[in-house]
Amino acid sequence: MPETKKFLYVNRKAPYGTIYALEALEVVLIGAAFEQDVSLAFLDDGVYQITKGQDTKDVGMKNFSPTYKALGDYDVNKIYVEQESLDARGLTLDDLLPLTWEDEDDDWAKKDSIKVISAAEMAKIMEQSDVVFSF
Amino acid sequence: MSQLHTVNKSPLERNALESAITHAVKGNALLMIEDGVYGAMQGTHKSAMVSEAMSDISFYVMGPDLKARGIDETRIIEGIKIVDYSGFVALVAEHDTTQSWL
Amino acid sequence: MALEVGGKTIETDEEGYLENRDEWNMDIANAIAIAENLEMSDCHWEVVNFLREYYEEYQIAPAVRVLTKAIGKKLGKDKGNSKYLYELFPYGPAKQACKIAGLPKPTGCV
Numbered sequence: 001m002p003e004t005k006k007f008l009y010v011n012r013k014a015p016y017g018t019i020y021a022l023e024a025l026e027v028v029l030i031g032a033a034f035e036q037d038v039s040l041a042f043l044d045d046g047v048y049q050i051t052k053g054q055d056t057k058d059v060g061m062k063n064f065s066p067t068y069k070a071l072g073d074y075d076v077n078k079i080y081v082e083q084e085s086l087d088a089r090g091l092t093l094d095d096l097l098p099l100t101w102e103d104e105d106d107d108w109a110k111k112d113s114i115k116v117i118s119a120a121e122m123a124k125i126m127e128q129s130d131v132v133f134s135f
Numbered sequence: 136m137s138q139l140h141t142v143n144k145s146p147l148e149r150n151a152l153e154s155a156i157t158h159a160v161k162g163n164a165l166l167m168i169e170d171g172v173y174g175a176m177q178g179t180h181k182s183a184m185v186s187e188a189m190s191d192i193s194f195y196v197m198g199p200d201l202k203a204r205g206i207d208e209t210r211i212i213e214g215i216k217i218v219d220y221s222g223f224v225a226l227v228a229e230h231d232t233t234q235s236w237l
Numbered sequence: 238m239a240l241e242v243g244g245k246t247i248e249t250d251e252e253g254y255l256e257n258r259d260e261w262n263m264d265i266a267n268a269i270a271i272a273e274n275l276e277m278s279d280c281h282w283e284v285v286n287f288l289r290e291y292y293e294e295y296q297i298a299p300a301v302r303v304l305t306k307a308i309g310k311k312l313g314k315d316k317g318n319s320k321y322l323y324e325l326f327p328y329g330p331a332k333q334a335c336k337i338a339g340l341p342k343p344t345g346c347v
Binding site: 029032063074 | 294295296297300302
């Protein structure tokens with residue numbers, strides 16, 4: 001068994017104005033096949049990616065926000081959201097998609113994947129990562 | 136001369152909205168589209184800037200872009216009018232010139 | 238590429254995945270299966286229907302590891318293993334079953 005590395009995907013862009021958010025999500029899903037220790041960080045405009053109620057049918061784009069709810073199935077269950085970024089945008093945890101994962105070792109209990117943390121805590125997580133992917 | 140300003144960048148990432156507001160003159164209109172629609176939300180660090188500019192500038196925001204981003208109409212700064220694609224066309228037609236703040 | 242089903246032409250990409258997901262129906266699924274040398278049984282349909290429901294909810298076709306785990310949870314441990322799924326879909330449960338389900342090739346299919 002090769003040594004697992006700590007992967008961190010940093011999401012800082014709003015979802016539809018650029019391709020970054022969708023690309024990041026695809027890379028995360030593909031990367032999940034390699035069974036590493038994966039964390040996702042949402043800060044700055046990246047917090048807009050996981051807001052509830054997105055409905056793209058009038059703009060003719062694919063709404064990929066439901067896909068974030070599948071991350072738990074891919075064993076991606078450490079999702080860090082920066083408090084300061086939410087505050088600057090008038091958002092709270094209630095505005096975000098309820099992202100959960102099922103703990104196989106705990107009779108498939110549903111557990112929250114999202115942790116809202118401060119910028120200082122986010123800095124620590126970034127510092128402690130072996131590999132950082134920025135989007 | 137009456138000018139329409141369009142802004143398609145998030146005001147929390149770029150200064151396009153801020154610059155457009157600074158350079159728009161009394162009687163101009165400003166339409167937020169694409170990621171620019173985040174500028175229409177209440178309670179952000181940029182909301183006050185928009186509210187203060189409202190005495191001189193008429194603000195509009197693209198409804199389909201709000202909907203795509205999950206922004207409910209109840210969370211829009213009071214006084215900003217929501218338009219659809221035909222409203223966008225009407226605004227362009229009503230103004231002498233259009234300036235896009237990219 | 239294209240597929241002829243019931244007198245209608247159905248567009249597919251070069252690998253045989255449907256261009257337009259909304260065109261899918263059971264006849265098309267059967268036609269794709271025949272082209273893949275598969276005869277659809279209830280067990281095949283169980284997996285295909287599961288994939289369609291998964292796509293409807295999450296907007297992606299799951300990777301095979303995710304599919305295996307989810308099938309195991311939903312349809313029982315005896316079906317939630319790659320041996321069972323590969324017996325049904327010898328060219329890869331995710332790839333082949335997704336094609337029959339009218340879905341795009343799964344994300345993370347490496």
